[in-house]
Amino acid sequence: MIRYAGNAAALRALVRDQEVHRDVYVSEEVFQLEMEHMFPNSWVYVGHDSQVPNPGDYFGTTIGTQPVLLVRHTDGKVHVLHNRCPHKGTRITSETCGNTGKFFRCPYHAWSFKTDGSLLAIPLKKGYENTGFEQSHAAPGMAPVRHVRNYRGFVFAKINDGGLDFEEFFGESLSSFDNMIDRSPVGQLKVAGGVLRYMHNCNWKMLVENQTDTCHPMVAHESSAGTVVEVWKKAPPGTKKPMAVEIIAPFMSPYEFFENMGIRIWDNGHGHTGVHHSIHSDYSAVPGYFEKMKAAYGEARAKAILDENRHNTVYFPNIMIKGPIQLLRHFKPIAANKTLVESWTFQLVDAPDMLLERTLMYNRLINAPTSIVGHDDLEMYERAQEGLHSNGNEWVNLQRLYSPDEAGQTNVAVNGTSEWPMRHQFRAWTKFMTMGM
Amino acid sequence: MSMVADAPLKNAVPTDQELIDFVVSEARLIDQQRFDEWLDMYADDAFYWMPLEWNQTDPRLTCSLMYEDKLLLSIRVERLKGARTFSQKPKSRCHHVLQTPQVDSRDAATNNYVTWTPMHYLETRLDEQTLYAAWATHHLGVEHGRLKIKLKRVDLINCDAAFGNIQLFM
Numbered sequence: 250m251i252r253y254a255g256n257a258a259a260l261r262a263l264v265r266d267q268e269v270h271r272d273v274y275v276s277e278e279v280f281q282l283e284m285e286h287m288f289p290n291s292w293v294y295v296g297h298d299s300q301v302p303n304p305g306d307y308f309g310t311t312i313g314t315q316p317v318l319l320v321r322h323t324d325g326k327v328h329v330l331h332n333r334c335p336h337k338g339t340r341i342t343s344e345t346c347g348n349t350g351k352f353f354r355c356p357y358h359a360w361s362f363k364t365d366g367s368l369l370a371i372p373l374k375k376g377y378e379n380t381g382f383e384q385s386h387a388a389p390g391m392a393p394v395r396h397v398r399n400y401r402g403f404v405f406a407k408i409n410d411g412g413l414d415f416e417e418f419f420g421e422s423l424s425s426f427d428n429m430i431d432r433s434p435v436g437q438l439k440v441a442g443g444v445l446r447y448m449h450n451c452n453w454k455m456l457v458e459n460q461t462d463t464c465h466p467m468v469a470h471e472s473s474a475g476t477v478v479e480v481w482k483k484a485p486p487g488t489k490k491p492m493a494v495e496i497i498a499p500f501m502s503p504y505e506f507f508e509n510m511g512i513r514i515w516d517n518g519h520g521h522t523g524v525h526h527s528i529h530s531d532y533s534a535v536p537g538y539f540e541k542m543k544a545a546y547g548e549a550r551a552k553a554i555l556d557e558n559r560h561n562t563v564y565f566p567n568i569m570i571k572g573p574i575q576l577l578r579h580f581k582p583i584a585a586n587k588t589l590v591e592s593w594t595f596q597l598v599d600a601p602d603m604l605l606e607r608t609l610m611y612n613r614l615i616n617a618p619t620s621i622v623g624h625d626d627l628e629m630y631e632r633a634q635e636g637l638h639s640n641g642n643e644w645v646n647l648q649r650l651y652s653p654d655e656a657g658q659t660n661v662a663v664n665g666t667s668e669w670p671m672r673h674q675f676r677a678w679t680k681f682m683t684m685g686m
Numbered sequence: 687m688s689m690v691a692d693a694p695l696k697n698a699v700p701t702d703q704e705l706i707d708f709v710v711s712e713a714r715l716i717d718q719q720r721f722d723e724w725l726d727m728y729a730d731d732a733f734y735w736m737p738l739e740w741n742q743t744d745p746r747l748t749c750s751l752m753y754e755d756k757l758l759l760s761i762r763v764e765r766l767k768g769a770r771t772f773s774q775k776p777k778s779r780c781h782h783v784l785q786t787p788q789v790d791s792r793d794a795a796t797n798n799y800v801t802w803t804p805m806h807y808l809e810t811r812l813d814e815q816t817l818y819a820a821w822a823t824h825h826l827g828v829e830h831g832r833l834k835i836k837l838k839r840v841d842l843i844n845c846d847a848a849f850g851n852i853q854l855f856m
C-alpha cells in the first residue's frame with residue numbers, strides 16, 4: 250500500500266509538535282523516501298581525508314544506502330564518486346579501502362577511469378564509433394557527487410543540487426568539529442585504531458535520538474555502569490581509579506547532573522549535550538599534554554579548548570561526534586529496521602599516545618558488539634522496534650519540557666534532560682524529506 | 687562435580703594432558719554458566735583479549751573487541767547476575783565445540799605454557815542462534831600448585847565483521 254510517495258502532506262503529518270508517528274521508524278516506504286529525498290538533500294558525512302592520504306587512495310562508504318567512493322586525485326584534491334561502473338553497474342573497487350594507482354579499472358570489461366572519475370579508456374574502443382557513445386550516460390565516466398566539502402579534514406557530500414549550501418546547513422554547529430580538531434597541538438586529526446562495526450536491528454533514527462537522550466543512562470545502564478560503581482566501591486581505599494572506571498562510572502550520574510549539563514540547539518537538526526560539563530569532564534590529566542597545548546596555543550586559549558566538555562554533538566542526519574575523546578559514530582541506514590553503526594576514532598596529531606589509548610578504551614567499552622554498555626542500549630532499541638508494531642498507540646511521545654515557542658529558535662541552551670533536540674531533529678527531518686517535493 | 691580447574695597439579699611442572707584438560711574445562715565452565723568458578727581460573731593480572739583486526743599485535747593503540755583485565759571481567763560476571771540486566775532477560779546460553787588443544791610451547795623456567803585451540807562457539811537468546819568460529823590461545827602459568835590463565839586470546843575468523851550483541855564469553 251503506497252501512501253507516502255509524492256505526498257508531502259502525508260509525510261508532514263507524521264511529525265507533530267510533541268509526537269511522531271511510528272511509521273517514521275517502521276514503514277519501509279518511508280525509509281525508501283528517506284533514501285530518495287532526505288539523505289540526498291542533506292550534507293552527509295563521507296569520511297576523513299586521513300583515510301586517503303596519497304593520490305590513488307580510496308575509501309568506500311554510503312550516502313544513505315547509495316555506495317560512494319572517497320578518493321584522492323592526482324592533484325591532491327579529494328573527490329566523492331558514485332561507486333558504480335558507467336557500463337553495467339559493477340562496483341568498481343573490491344575492497345573497502347586501498348590504493349588504485351593512477352586509475353580505476355573495472356574488473357568486468359576493463360573500462361578505466363581517472364581518479365576524478367572521468368573516462369580514461371575502453372578496450373576495443375572502435376566498437377563504439379558511430380554509435381553516438383559521446384552522448385550516452387556512460388561517456389562521462391563514473392558519476393561524481395557534485396557537492397563536496399572538506400571541512401578541516403572531514404569530508405561531507407550532498408547528492409542533490411537543491412537544498413542548502415554547506416555553511417547554511419551547518420552554521421554554528423561546526424564549532425564542535427573545531428574544538429575536537431583544536432585539541433591537537435598542531436590542529437590536525439588522523440583516523441587511527443581501527444573501526445568498530447555493530448549491527449543493530451532497529452531504525453537508524455533511534456540511535457540518533459539516543460545521542461541526546463539523557464534520561465536513560467541511569468536506568469538502562471544500571472546493569473553495566475551501576476555494576477562498575479558497585480564493584481569499584483569494594484576496592485581497597487586508596488586504590489588508583491582505573492581508566493575504565495573513569496570512563497564507565499559517570500553513566501550512572503543522577504538526573505540532576507544531566508539536567509544541569511545542558512543541551513544546545515542549532516539549526517537543521519544539529520545540537521549537542523554537555524554545555525556546562527559532561528560525563529567526560531573528570532578524566533585524569535594526561536602527562537605532558539597540557540604543556541604541549543600551552544606551547545602551541547598559549548595558556549588561556551589552551552585552557553579554553555580543553556575546558557569545553559561537549560558530550561555528544563549530533564550532526565543531522567546520521568553522525569555524532571565526541572570532541573573530548575575524538576570519536577565519531579556513523580549510523581548507516583540499511584533498512585527501516587536495520588542499521589550499521591561504525592565507530593571511528595581519531596588520533597590527535599602530536600599529542601601523547603595515552604589520549605588515543607583512552608579513546609580506544611572508550612570505544613570498546615561503550616560501542617563494541619562485545620560491550621556491556623552497548624548491550625543495554627541495543628536491547629532497548631530492538632524492544633522499541635518490536636513494540637511499535639502494537640496498534641494500541643501509533644504515536645511516540647517527545648513532549649518532555651516542550652514549549653510552544655521553541656520552533657525556529659536556534660543556538661539556545663536548555664535543560665539537559667529536554668527532548669527538544671529530538672523534536673528539533675524531526676523538524677529537520679520533515680524539512681529535508683519534503684524539500685522540492 | 688570435580689573439575690580439573692580447581693585440582694592441584696600432581697607435579698610442579700604440568701603435563702601436556704593437564705594443560706589440555708584445563709583448557710577444555712574452561713569452556714565447560716562457561717557453557718554451564720559457572721562464571722565465578724570460571725573467573726577463578728584467571729590470574730589476578732590476567733587479560734582476556736579479542737582482537738578486532740586479523741593478526742593484531744597491539745591491544746593498546748589498536749581497538750579490540752575486548753581487552754579486559756580481571757576487574758572488568760568480574761564486572762561482567764556481576765552484571766550477568768543483575769536484576770536489571772535487561773539484555774539478559776531472558777538469558778543467553780552458549781555452547782563450545784573445541785578441537786583438542788595443542789600445546790604450542792612450554793617453558794617451565796619462565797612458567798609459561800601456550801596452547802592453541804580451534805573452536806566453534808554458539809550463542810543463543812530468544813529465537814536467535816549465532817555461530818562464531820575462532821582460535822583460542824591460552825597463556826598459562828602455575829600459581830601455588832594450580833594452573834592459571836595469564837592471557838586468553840580469542841581470534842574470530844571474521845573479527846572485523848559487523849556483529850549484533852555478543853553477550854557471554856568465548
Ligand code: FES
Nearest residue numbers: 334336337355358
Ligand atoms: S561493467 Fe564495468 S567495464 Fe563493463
Ligand SMILES: [Fe+2]
Nearest residue numbers: 465466469626
Ligand atoms: Fe545509552
